[in-house]
């Protein structure tokens with residue numbers, strides 16, 4: 001089966017079009033004001049309308065309150081909510097129930113022990129996203145361009161679909177897929193010229209490399 005590809009942190013119509021033209025399955029919109037990839041509700045709504053049904057729209061939130069979740073659900077109408085903060089399994093389940101949308105919970109990985117929490121989240125999530133834990137002192141909980149040891153996921157037996165992220169780029173995604181056997185990959189920094197500035201050529205190269213793996 002073809003590898004699922006998510007391009008995260010898109011902010012402009014041009015880069016949304018580049019991701020779709022490259023064949024991305026999912027486009028991620030970041031709702032986190034401290035991120036250089038942050039979008040307002042109004043900007044996200046316009047991007048969402050542009051995407052139409054050509055890709056799945058993922059709304060990325062970080063410990064969002066109910067008001068923000070409601071605004072995203074009602075105005076942006078994403079296909080999936082990504083939870084990238086310290087949401088507990090209970091909060092993850094409540095978010096799914098409140099929004100009525102599939103939920104993808106991000107789990108930060110640095111060592112094998114970090115995987116102990118996976119069953120609790122897999123029970124209440126539709127999909128798991130394995131990402132590198134942010135480096136000490138990082139401002140962002142994700143989108144840091146840092147990889148973790150992919151061998152930690154080798155042989156993973158998970159009843160839910162999952163995606164791999166963290167430090168992926170056109171030049172290493174095939175190797176990451178070979179080691180992890182992940183059914184999907186997610187990238188942000190690895191397809192940028194600078195934080196928040198996506199490069200259409202790198203987006204195309206990334207999708208091609210992931211699909212060729």
Ligand SMILES: O=C(O)c1ccccc1NCC(=O)[C@H](O)[C@H](O)COP(=O)(O)O
Pocket residue numbers: 008009028030032035036037038060062084131140141142143144145146165166167168186187188189190
């Ligand atoms: O990308 C951001 O700015 C961001 C901000 C706050 C929370 C999460 C964020 N990104 C999460 C993602 O899904 C990224 O695609 C993932 O962490 C991989 O990022 P990268 O290592 O830069 O490819």
